[in-house]
Amino acid sequence: EDHIRRLAEKIYNQPNIYIIGRSVNYPMALEAAIKIQEVSYIHAEGFAGGELKHGPIALIENGTPCIVLVANDETKKDIISNAVEVKSRGGYIIGISPENNEVFDYWLKVPDVGDASPIVNIIPVQILAYHLAVLRGYDPDYPRNLAKSVTVK
Structure with a gap:
């Protein structure tokens, strides 16, 4: 967790993350963005x-943090290629992966669990969101303006 806190210290003042x-990790990218937004109030998008090349790549500026969710499966080559594209435009690449890669500026190691990669890939992001919130002076246990999606009358 100290490794994740150190990452949070590097990026907590960024306006966007x-x-x-790819594939089963795409829904986790969306979930990761929600977690970061709802507790740290940093604009985040999955x-x-x-x-990527159909619009989102235009958002990358020098130093923009980009979390890349990597699985050891048929999507690995393509997601690493995405990371290279983002880095070539100045993005700061945070790899969540079983293996380090030279394109990563910061690496968060997760176990290689095959098809269950989305489950382990989201955990470091949840911890990161917590640390981002605390560093920005917010209590992650009480996010503002959050309502339950289902209300019982």
């Missing part, structure tokens, strides 16, 4: 790696 996933 982007999360990229993108499908296959859609």
Whole structure:
């Protein structure tokens, strides 16, 4: 967890954080963005790696944090290629992956669990969201303006 806190210290003052996933990790990219937004109030968006060149790549500026959710499966080569594209435009690449890669500026290691990668890939983001909130002076246990999606009368 100290490794994740150190990452949070590097990026907590950034206005935007982007999360990229492919296949089963795309929904986790969306979930990761929600977690970061709702407790740290940093603008965060999740993108499908296959859609990166169709608009989202234009949002990348020098130093923009981009979390890349990597699985050891048939999507690995393409998601690493996405990371290279983002880095070539100045993005700060945070790899969540079983293996380090030279394109990562910061690496959060997760176990290689095959098809269950979305489950382990979201955990470091949840911890990161917590640390981002605390560093920004917010209590992550009481997010503002959050309502339950289902209300019982």
